[in-house]
Amino acid sequence: xxxxxxxxxxxxxxxxxxxxxxxxxxxxxxxxxxxxxxxxxxxxxxxxxxxxxxxxxxxxxxxxxxxxxxxxxxxxxxxxxxxxxxxxxxxxxxxxxxxxxxxxxxxxxxxxxxxxxxxxxxxxxxxxxxxxxxxxxxxxxxxxxxxxxxxxxxxxxxxxxxxxxxxxxxxxxxxxxxxxxxxxxxxxxxxxxxxxxxxxxxxxxxxxxxxxxxxxxxxxxxxxxxxxxxxxxxxxxxxxxxxxxxxxxxxxxxxxxxxxxxxxxxxxxxxxxxxxxxxxxxxxxxxxxxxxxxxxxxxxxxxxxxxxxxxxxxxxxxxxxxxxxxxxxxxxxxxxxxxxxxxxxxxxxxxxxxxx
Ligand code: FES
Numbered sequence: 001x002x003x004x005x006x007x008x009x010x011x012x013x014x015x016x017x018x019x020x021x022x023x024x025x026x027x028x029x030x031x032x033x034x035x036x037x038x039x040x041x042x043x044x045x046x047x048x049x050x051x052x053x054x055x056x057x058x059x060x061x062x063x064x065x066x067x068x069x070x071x072x073x074x075x076x077x078x079x080x081x082x083x084x085x086x087x088x089x090x091x092x093x094x095x096x097x098x099x100x101x102x103x104x105x106x107x108x109x110x111x112x113x114x115x116x117x118x119x120x121x122x123x124x125x126x127x128x129x130x131x132x133x134x135x136x137x138x139x140x141x142x143x144x145x146x147x148x149x150x151x152x153x154x155x156x157x158x159x160x161x162x163x164x165x166x167x168x169x170x171x172x173x174x175x176x177x178x179x180x181x182x183x184x185x186x187x188x189x190x191x192x193x194x195x196x197x198x199x200x201x202x203x204x205x206x207x208x209x210x211x212x213x214x215x216x217x218x219x220x221x222x223x224x225x226x227x228x229x230x231x232x233x234x235x236x237x238x239x240x241x242x243x244x245x246x247x248x249x250x251x252x253x254x255x256x257x258x259x260x261x262x263x264x265x266x267x268x269x270x271x272x273x274x275x276x277x278x279x280x281x282x283x284x285x286x287x288x289x290x291x292x293x294x295x296x297x298x299x300x301x302x303x304x305x306x307x308x309x310x311x312x313x314x315x316x317x318x319x320x321x322x323x324x325x326x327x328x329x330x331x332x333x334x335x336x337x338x339x340x341x342x343x344x345x346x347x348x349x350x351x352x353x354x355x356x
Contacts, residue, residue: 001288003051004244004278007080008256009040011068012060012248013356017087018124019112020189020351021151021180024060025259028356029248037067039270041074043246046274048078052244056083056108060248063090069098076103083108085149088135089128096135100142107139108147108176113156114166122155124353133170140171147174153193154348157203164210168218175218177207179225183257183312185354190340192348197341200228227337230329231302232309239287239311244278252277254284257312261321287311287322294324296331 013028035043044055055075062068063086075082083106084099111132113119119129139146148167152160160177167175180186180193195203207222214220226233236243236255245253250268253259258266264283267276278284290298293308309325317326317340318333326333 001279002241003275004047005052005242006054006056006244007044007047007052008056008058008243008245009043009062009071010058010060010245010247010256011035011040011062011065011071014064015059015061015087015354015356016064016089016125017061017112017128018353018355019122019151020124020186020353021122021153021193022185022354023181023183023257025184025257026188028060034065034248035246035250035269037070039250040067040071043250043269043274044071044075044078044080046269047244048075048080050274050278052080054081054083056085058085061087061090063095069095069102072099072104073102076105081105086110086135087123087128087132089125089131091131091135091138093138096138096142100144104144106145106147108149109136109139109172110149110151111163111166112151114150114159114162115156118156122351136170136172145174146172147176148172149176149178151178151180152195152203153180154195154199155193157195157199160203161206161210164207164214164218164220168214173219174221176221176223177203178221178223179203181226182316183260185352187316188352191345192351194227194340194344195225196344197228200225226310226313226327227341229327230334232306232313232325232327234306235310235313238307240278240284241288241307244274252281252284254287255312258283260312261315264321292322294322297324300330 072082082104085108088109112122116129120126150163164175182190211220240254245256250270251266253266266283267281290303297308311321314323314325315321317336324331326337
């Protein structure tokens with residue numbers, strides 16, 4: 001078994017935005033429970049020794065941590081490729097200069113929409129869109145590679161073409177259009193966010209047309225929504241195969257939603273080394289490989305492609321994390337997904353915002 005390739009370092013759950021599609025847990029970690037600087041430095045050192053190549057500093061809003069430049073410098077010194085996943089609303093020239101000087105390799109900047117008022121409404125943060133535009137200009141001026149990220153849903157997916165054009169116009173090298181995943185807080189807003197089939201087909205067309213319009217001048221990543229598919233996605237590239245997530249309190253997770261799974265104890269980096277957790281913990285071994293799979297999945301030609309799909313989705317929709325991914329057309333739980341699609345209200349209910 002190989003070591004992980006990527007570390008998602010969730011430095012904090014604190015965030016100025018209140019996005020209804022947030023996939024962080026419903027119960028957030030408080031500042032007092034977060035790993036401190038020395039603990040994160042240790043985690044980064046252990047990750048590099050395990051063979052991790054990329055570290056994604058995330059949250060919450062990672063710029064809420066004053067020690068972010070120190071952590072970037074440490075990771076960079078260890079030879080890790082460093083990516084900052086940020087909303088940009090806390091960025092200013094001095095903070096970006098400190099990060100660039102520390103060796104930051106890449107920034108992924110999130111946008112809630114291309115229409116400013118809608119963007120601020122979805123993020124629950126007045127002036128957020130304008131702050132993000134200022135952040136984008138600073139990142140471009142610092143000559144850092146820049147990805148724009150849009151999470152899309154029924155309330156904004158009509159503007160996907162405009163989002164991609166906006167990313168190109170603002171100098172992004174890459175744009176990621178990701179349909180909402182209904183984990184954590186987002187599950188509460190599913191009816192308010194889930195697109196219908198007609199919207200989805202229009203979204204797919206908008207992405208295809210934008211690919212033609214922009215050619216290879218702009219990389220476009222498109223993450224399609226699960227519920228309308230009939231084959232599961234290879235969530236996280238397979239449980240415990242490539243990705244290691246460390247939550248703000250030090251819990252090591254195979255995916256950022258894994259804490260919802262009952263009956264599994266996710267070890268903390270405060271108790272065990274990353275190597276012990278990765279290679280020997282029950283939690284990381286639980287859904288690794290094919291032995292745990294239901295018989296249909298074990299005999300399926302796609303078992304090494306989708307790795308059994310998403311365990312958190314199986315729990316949310318089938319009530320059993322070890323069940324076949326309910327999205328799969330061969331799953332006995334597929335009717336649960338079809339019932340959600342059929343029961344989607346015509347008018348979107350009010351959004352339920354996070355409170356921090
Ligand atoms: Fe946890 Fe897919 S989000 S396995």
